[in-house]
Amino acid sequence: MGKRQSCKLKDEGSSPSLSTNPPKYFISFVEEAVLNPAYKDYIAGRMEIFDEYHAYAIEEVRFLTKKRETFWEFAEKWDFKDVSKEELASIKDTIKKEFLDA
Numbered sequence: 001m002g003k004r005q006s007c008k009l010k011d012e013g014s015s016p017s018l019s020t021n022p023p024k025y026f027i028s029f030v031e032e033a034v035l036n037p038a039y040k041d042y043i044a045g046r047m048e049i050f051d052e053y054h055a056y057a058i059e060e061v062r063f064l065t066k067k068r069e070t071f072w073e074f075a076e077k078w079d080f081k082d083v084s085k086e087e088l089a090s091i092k093d094t095i096k097k098e099f100l101d102a
Helices: 068-078 085-098
Strands: 006-009 016-019 024-032 043-051 059-065 081-084
Touching: 024 068, 024 085, 043 068, 043 085, 059 068, 059 085, 068 085, 081 085
Parallel strands: none
Antiparallel strands: 006 016, 024 043, 024 081, 043 059
16 A cells, blocks of 8 residues: 555645655634633633645644633644644644643
């Protein structure tokens, strides 16, 4: 069995080319307003996940936590970064275990 090949568009309107590079994902953290007074000490939002094949996010991972400083240290480390499939899985797991208090 050979290497995985995927179809990658070079730019809009061009014809597809085959890419043998492992997939990379771009992630971005977006904070959202918390309007419920019961959660006044929380921060909330989403991590948007993009790939090289789609113009819009392919997935969102939600966060809601009181751990403000710890969360922003974590987010600063990864925000606006390209990550591998393995790194992405680890980041998603950390968010779900550490920063989803609801």
